[in-house]
Amino acid sequence: xxxxxxxxxxxxxxxxxxxxxxxxxxxxxxxxxxxxxxxxxxxxxxxxxxxxxxxxxxxxxxxxxxxxxxxxxxxxxxxxxxxxxxxxxxxxxxxxxxxxxxxxxxxxxxxxxxxxxxxxxxxxxxxxxxxxxxxxxxxxxxxxxxxxxxxxxxxxxxxxxxxxxxxxxxxxxxxxxxxxxxxxxxxxxxxxxxxxxxxxxxxxxxxxxxxxxxxxxxxxxxxxxxxxxxxxxxxxxxxxxxxxxxxxxxxxxxxxxxxxxxxxxxxxxxxxxxxxxxxxxxxxxxxxxxxxxxxxxxxxxxxxxxxxxxxxxxxxxxxxxxxxxxxxxxxxxxxxxxxxxxxxxxxxxxxxxxxxxxxxxxxxxxxxxxxxxxxxxxxxxxxxxxxxxxxxxxxxxxxxxxxxxxxxxxxxxxxxxxxx
RNA sequence: GUGAGUGUCGCCUAGAGGUCUAAGGCGCCAGGUUGUGGCCCUGGAGAACGAGGGUUCAAAUCCCUCCACUCACCCCA
Numbered sequence: 456x457x458x459x460x461x462x463x464x465x466x467x468x469x470x471x472x473x474x475x476x477x478x479x480x481x482x483x484x485x486x487x488x489x490x491x492x493x494x495x496x497x498x499x500x501x502x503x504x505x506x507x508x509x510x511x512x513x514x515x516x517x518x519x520x521x522x523x524x525x526x527x528x529x530x531x532x533x534x535x536x537x538x539x540x541x542x543x544x545x546x547x548x549x550x551x552x553x554x555x556x557x558x559x560x561x562x563x564x565x566x567x568x569x570x571x572x573x574x575x576x577x578x579x580x581x582x583x584x585x586x587x588x589x590x591x592x593x594x595x596x597x598x599x600x601x602x603x604x605x606x607x608x609x610x611x612x613x614x615x616x617x618x619x620x621x622x623x624x625x626x627x628x629x630x631x632x633x634x635x636x637x638x639x640x641x642x643x644x645x646x647x648x649x650x651x652x653x654x655x656x657x658x659x660x661x662x663x664x665x666x667x668x669x670x671x672x673x674x675x676x677x678x679x680x681x682x683x684x685x686x687x688x689x690x691x692x693x694x695x696x697x698x699x700x701x702x703x704x705x706x707x708x709x710x711x712x713x714x715x716x717x718x719x720x721x722x723x724x725x726x727x728x729x730x731x732x733x734x735x736x737x738x739x740x741x742x743x744x745x746x747x748x749x750x751x752x753x754x755x756x757x758x759x760x761x762x763x764x765x766x767x768x769x770x771x772x773x774x775x776x777x778x779x780x781x782x783x784x785x786x787x788x789x790x791x792x793x794x795x796x797x798x799x800x801x802x803x804x805x806x807x808x809x810x811x812x813x814x815x816x817x818x819x820x821x822x823x824x825x826x827x828x829x830x831x832x833x834x835x836x837x838x839x840x841x842x843x844x845x846x847x848x849x850x851x852x853x854x855x856x857x858x859x860x861x862x863x864x865x866x867x868x869x870x871x872x873x874x875x
Numbered sequence: 876g877u878g879a880g881u882g883u884c885g886c887c888u889a890g891a892g893g894u895c896u897a898a899g900g901c902g903c904c905a906g907g908u909u910g911u912g913g914c915c916c917u918g919g920a921g922a923a924c925g926a927g928g929g930u931u932c933a934a935a936u937c938c939c940u941c942c943a944c945u946c947a948c949c950c951c952a
Contacts (some may be wrong), residue, residue, distance in 0.1 A: 460942095463944090466943085517950090517951095522876085523950085523951085570883085575944095576945080576946060576948095576950095577945085577947090579950090579952075581950090585952060587952095614889080632918095659917080667949095668948090669948095716951090717951055729934080737952095740952065763952065764952065765952025766952080767952075768952055769952090798932090823905090823906095823911095824908085824911050824912090825905095826905075827905090828911050828912035828913090829911095831911095831912065832913050833902095833903095833910040833913085839911085841910085843913070844910080857913085860912085862911085867879060
């Protein structure tokens with residue numbers, strides 16, 4: 456006999472088994488609550504999109520576009536990509552359906568699988584799940600504050616502790632130019648001491664120089680000019696108002712001039728929420744303003760801001776903090792039956808109970824009563840209905856309370872009332 | 876893409892050249908008198924030891940290759 460090796464979930468993917476589901480349902484329920492609380496409405500975009508949507512929006516020089524996209528050609532020859540992030544599809548939908556005709560800003564949220572081709576490790580997968588939300592069509596800092604407040608409230612409502620909010624402003628198209636020039640100049644002076652990655656960053660994507668973690672680059676990054684010192688007067692005003700609102704809301708934030716975020720479309724406000732003892736890939740969520748993106752995708756100039764969080768990392772942290780998770784509801788009633796006639800009655804009974812809205816599970820047929828009750832017990836049922844030969848004859852059933860071991864015989868017509 | 880570690884029944888683990896036709900715990904299945912669970916007891920099913928190749932009289936145990944998983948770097952959620 457040949458033994459074929461079993462299939463495994465593809466690298467970087469995983470199954471969410473029933474015993475894990477409580478975490479996911481819990482988080483999703485918190486997502487729905489928070490979004491409802493702030494007036495965000497759900498949107499679901501397709502899993503794949505035109506490849507160019509991402510290369511145009513996320514940025515050619517980003518890792519995501521450069522090496523992490525799951526791209527394929529369909530039979531019609533179109534290049535499609537499994538979405539590597541959530542914002543671009545939402546913007547596409549906003550434009551495609553003319554959502555700019557709604558009162559602005561439009562507040563949308565999503566809960567979606569995200570795909571990135573990377574080497575998996577703790578808290579990092581090739582298919583992972585994000586929840587995110589976007590407020591499109593308003594550039595006012597009140598919206599920045601709202602989006603950050605909402606993220607903060609979301610995490611605290613999950614009772615996750617020890618989080619920090621990192622905040623920065625990277626300016627707009629205009630003022631960033633001067634900043635980048637200063638940054639490049641600073642780095643060029645010490646270019647010989649840079650790591651090889653930073654040498655290419657200097658040419659291709661200078662902002663990213665700041666989040667290099669190589670020891671040799673730290674002093675250079677620390678002493679680098681700060682984007683907040685180069686903000687134009689409008690960006691400066693925007694940022695200081697945001698900080699004012701955050702103080703008003705009593706949201707503790709840490710200014711982090713090295714926070715730049717990985718995607719090219721960000722402008723002005725960027726922020727990230729991390730566990731206190733943050734490591735390289737421990738960020739729970741992040742976001743920022745992207746005032747130019749809608750226009751770059753072919754719309755009218757439209758300011759917007761959004762946030763995204765990784766569900767796997769939330770689960771990871773909930774486990775780490777052994778947070779209490781509400782259990783998922785399960786049927787409490789188990790129907791045991793002994794003998795062919797009883798089995799028939801059990802099948803009918805189960806159907807009529809369910810019709811009345813009572814969840815019930817029927818025991819596997821042809822097993823001893825002992826075995827059936829053993830199963831009821833190990834599956835945690837609190838109540839069992841037992842039908843045997845005698846009960847069939849007398850048109851009754853035994854109702855057994857599995858926690859107290861009390862039981863009584865009930866005529867079938869009264870059973871439903873007894874169980875409610 | 877780079878580096879390190881790991882790979883024995885569903886899960887956890889023992890085992891370090893012959894005692895292994897692989898052991899234990901959990902879980903699963905069945906039984907412990909007549910139609911009744913949870914504790915206990917008994918029994919059972921279940922792995923040719925990731926795959927392939929070598930060394931050896933002899934390999935789960937040594938060597939090589941591959942694969943998978945984990946962790947780290949890069950970067951992000």
